[in-house]
């Protein structure tokens with residue numbers, strides 16, 4: 001049987017699967033250039049899956065939006081990257097979304113990131129100006145993320161777009177976020193995975209490199225393949241260091257899948273994007289009691305700030321008067 005015949009009737013998805021050749025890598029490079037994106041890959045030989053993301057730009061946009069201190073930049077960047085990695089639990093490219101909530105007793109307070117399956121993410125930390133704690137690991141100074149976050153719970157809320165969103169919590173194991181996400185996947189989703197997230201913050205406070213990966217054996221993976229995968233993960237340098245030296249997500253896939261033939265399943269452009277608007281903000285204003293609205297009119301206007309992206313929407317006295325009129329006619 002020749003090759004052509006053999007391929008008759010293979011599912012579309014398999015036809016789309018691309019072997020990660022030099023040509024494909026060069027196409028990816030010229031298409032995405034310096035933008036943030038993720039690569040979902042599997043191995044030809046065994047049932048292994050990887051999702052590798054570069055999130056440098058979106059983490060820096062989050063920093064600029066929320067004016068975060070260096071450690072808050074790292075925490076928020078890790079949460080945003082983590083939420084994007086967790087979209088593996090959603091239907092690819094759909095409108096499904098997921099909220100990652102980290103409630104620790106550390107000084108940074110609540111950390112929230114929301115991502116959808118299309119690759120848009122938004123998020124915030126309660127105290128963006130939190131003091132930066134440093135610890136020494138093997139003679140190197142590192143942010144003490146666990147201390148900023150503290151102990152508490154990690155919650156994931158999956159919204160499939162129908163029915164009640166599915167919510168599940170686990171205790172934080174380290175507050176370093178990647179480990180906590182791996183623990184969540186194991187305990188709540190019964191998916192053993194290796195998760196790594198890194199956000200490198202430079203001297204000026206700018207995000208120099210950020211990204212992460214999630215690798216997991218799929219049902220039917222052989223013990224030998226899992227062992228090899230674990231070995232590859234163990235010897236991999238920190239993901240932010242790889243991105244800093246210019247490694248692209250597909251190249252990190254190659255390192256994770258060393259000894260296997262990687263195939264690309266899907267690609268996803270990633271960005272910091274909020275769905276707020278003046279219209280959404282107006283919904284909040286119109287819900288205020290009439291008495292409060294009248295007070296705001298007397299004060300000459302009000303500014304509504306979006307928690308997720310820090311965007312401000314100003315409503316003038318005239319606009320508030322219109323809203324009050326609308327509210328009164330709506331009540332009747």
Ligand SMILES: [Zn+2]
Nearest residue numbers: 274276306309
């Ligand atoms: Zn917003």
